[in-house]
Amino acid sequence: MQPTTKIHTNGLSFYYGKMQVLQDVSVELQDRRITAITGPSGSGKSSFLSVLNRMWTEIPGVHLQGEAHIRLGGQLHDLCDKRQPAQHLRRKVGMVFQTPNPLPMSIYRNVAFPLKLSGCSDRQQIAAQVESALRRTLLWDEVKDLLKKDARQLSGGQQQRLCIARSLVLEPEVLLLDEPTSALDVAASAGIEDLLLALKQDCTLVLVSHYLDQVKRLADKVYRVDNGRMVQL
Amino acid sequence: MPILSRTLERLFFLAAIGSALLTAAIFLLLCQLGKPLFQHGGLGTLLCSPWNPGHGQYGIYPMIVGSLSIAFLSVLISFPFSLGCAFFITHFGPLALRRKLLNLVRFMTSIPTVVYGFVALFLLVPFMREYLTGGSGLNILTASLMLAVLIAPTMIIFFVDSLQRVPLSYRQAVDALGGSPAQQLLYVVLPMAWPGILNGLLLGLGRAMGDTLISLMLAGNAVAVPTAMTQAARTLTAHIALVMAADFASMEFQSIFACGIFLYLFTALLIVALRLVGRLSPRGL
Numbered sequence: 303m304q305p306t307t308k309i310h311t312n313g314l315s316f317y318y319g320k321m322q323v324l325q326d327v328s329v330e331l332q333d334r335r336i337t338a339i340t341g342p343s344g345s346g347k348s349s350f351l352s353v354l355n356r357m358w359t360e361i362p363g364v365h366l367q368g369e370a371h372i373r374l375g376g377q378l379h380d381l382c383d384k385r386q387p388a389q390h391l392r393r394k395v396g397m398v399f400q401t402p403n404p405l406p407m408s409i410y411r412n413v414a415f416p417l418k419l420s421g422c423s424d425r426q427q428i429a430a431q432v433e434s435a436l437r438r439t440l441l442w443d444e445v446k447d448l449l450k451k452d453a454r455q456l457s458g459g460q461q462q463r464l465c466i467a468r469s470l471v472l473e474p475e476v477l478l479l480d481e482p483t484s485a486l487d488v489a490a491s492a493g494i495e496d497l498l499l500a501l502k503q504d505c506t507l508v509l510v511s512h513y514l515d516q517v518k519r520l521a522d523k524v525y526r527v528d529n530g531r532m533v534q535l
Numbered sequence: 536m537p538i539l540s541r542t543l544e545r546l547f548f549l550a551a552i553g554s555a556l557l558t559a560a561i562f563l564l565l566c567q568l569g570k571p572l573f574q575h576g577g578l579g580t581l582l583c584s585p586w587n588p589g590h591g592q593y594g595i596y597p598m599i600v601g602s603l604s605i606a607f608l609s610v611l612i613s614f615p616f617s618l619g620c621a622f623f624i625t626h627f628g629p630l631a632l633r634r635k636l637l638n639l640v641r642f643m644t645s646i647p648t649v650v651y652g653f654v655a656l657f658l659l660v661p662f663m664r665e666y667l668t669g670g671s672g673l674n675i676l677t678a679s680l681m682l683a684v685l686i687a688p689t690m691i692i693f694f695v696d697s698l699q700r701v702p703l704s705y706r707q708a709v710d711a712l713g714g715s716p717a718q719q720l721l722y723v724v725l726p727m728a729w730p731g732i733l734n735g736l737l738l739g740l741g742r743a744m745g746d747t748l749i750s751l752m753l754a755g756n757a758v759a760v761p762t763a764m765t766q767a768a769r770t771l772t773a774h775i776a777l778v779m780a781a782d783f784a785s786m787e788f789q790s791i792f793a794c795g796i797f798l799y800l801f802t803a804l805l806i807v808a809l810r811l812v813g814r815l816s817p818r819g820l
Contacts, residue, residue, distance in 0.1 A: 360710060362630040392713035399711075403704040405723060416712040418722070468712065 313368035338521035396469030402461035404453035459490025569792030601768030609682035621694035652752035673755035697731020
């Protein structure tokens with residue numbers, strides 16, 4: 303595995319019960335690049351993402367074959383090993399969902415929530431990190447006076463940027479994005495796209511999208527999933 | 536078509552009115568049949584005085600104490616156990632085991648009460664007699680323990696349901712942010728699911744209060760006011776069953792209507808409480 307390789311799979315297969323969702327997937331995802339994964343719905347794009355942050359371990363009946371590794375903090379982690387705890391890994395491999403999913407709490411507490419989960423209790427440090435994450439997602443100026451407001455009252459695009467900020471507050475090395483703009487209007491999507499290009503500087507991005515023009519604009523490398531197989535385009 | 540749908544609408548309306556009237560009618564009938572008793576002593580004395588038919592006292596106070604103590608004790612025993620079971624099924628158990636366990640719990644609800652009572656007579660009662668309470672082994676504690684087992688499945692199913700009704704997107708958010716199952720439960724799921732949990736608790740209490748057979752078989756049916764949970768007691772429901780089996784026209788017989796009225800009012804109160812809890816919905820975390 304090359305030092306610039308962030309994620310690497312070799313002959314990876316993903317089974318949901320008896321159904322094979324991914325077949326013999328061998329891919330290499332580079333550090334600080336945007337890798338896009340496209341393909342028809344139900345082809346296994348989200349399943350691939352669930353391997354990368356080990357969300358697959360929460361789904362009954364799923365098992366993997368083959369190899370999948372991720373390099374975090376210079377160390378290789380085996381993604382197929384069910385016994386390793388997933389919590390630590392997920393703090394370094396953030397995830398943004400298709401539909402923005404702010405928790406039913408204030409804007410500030412949403413962004414501070416991951417820090418609370420990781421056991422941070424220094425209020426000043428939390429405040430500083432929340433502000434920095436909101437600045438990175440260009441949300442700070444819009445919400446700095448409404449931090450106590452319920453996050454669900456923000457617009458769709460703002461909610462999605464809030465969710466990205468919430469992932470960024472843990473300073474992840476990898477960010478998984480599962481069709482992050484498909485629930486948003488054109489203007490909001492453009493805002494998210496600019497943001498992703500900026501994030502590339504210090505984060506490896508894996509973007510699932512079926513908008514080909516979006517993929518063209520953003521991606522350094524594109525894989526297409528079809529019938530469980532992944533091919534580089 | 537409009538005629539048919541209007542007819543159906545009216546039929547359903549009649550059915551709704553009918554069942555509401557029936558409930559009211561039951562209450563009126565209870566009052567009517569219990570009338571001689573009220574004339575004899577008045578409701579207050581009835582609810583507060585002892586049961587001593589030989590001296591003309593038909594108070595149901597001992598049974599009220601018996602019913603309430605057995606019901607509350609069983610809920611007290613069952614609640615932590617059921618909540619733990621629900622947490623195991625939704626958060627902590629191995630994935631493959633969760634569904635099986637829930638199915639087992641569902642199956643438990645369909646076991647006839649008499650089977651629980653019977654099993655307890657042969658296993659729990661001798662154990663209590665030998666090691667814990669002494670005496671006959673038939674007492675409040677024995678009945679409450681078995682009743683706790685009986686009401687647990689209802690509570691577990693209700694708890695699991697309300698824990699799982701917390702939107703998946705919230706639970707996924709916590710998972711994806713590196714939260715442990717315990718953190719997910721503590722920070723997001725419980726704060727959103729507690730009205731449902733409270734509802735399950737009240738339903739369990741209602742079931743415990745209404746159960747007849749377990750207390751009849753295991754509580755000892757003594758008519759004295761119990762002062763400790765190792766003593767025998769008679770519940771309102773068991774009293775109704777016992778008196779009804781023996782007698783038809785006496786004052787003793789009429790006392791069961793007072794029991795009915797008390798149970799009726801208790802259930803009505805519970806339902807009001809359930810309604811109030813139903814209105815509480817957490818606005819946010």
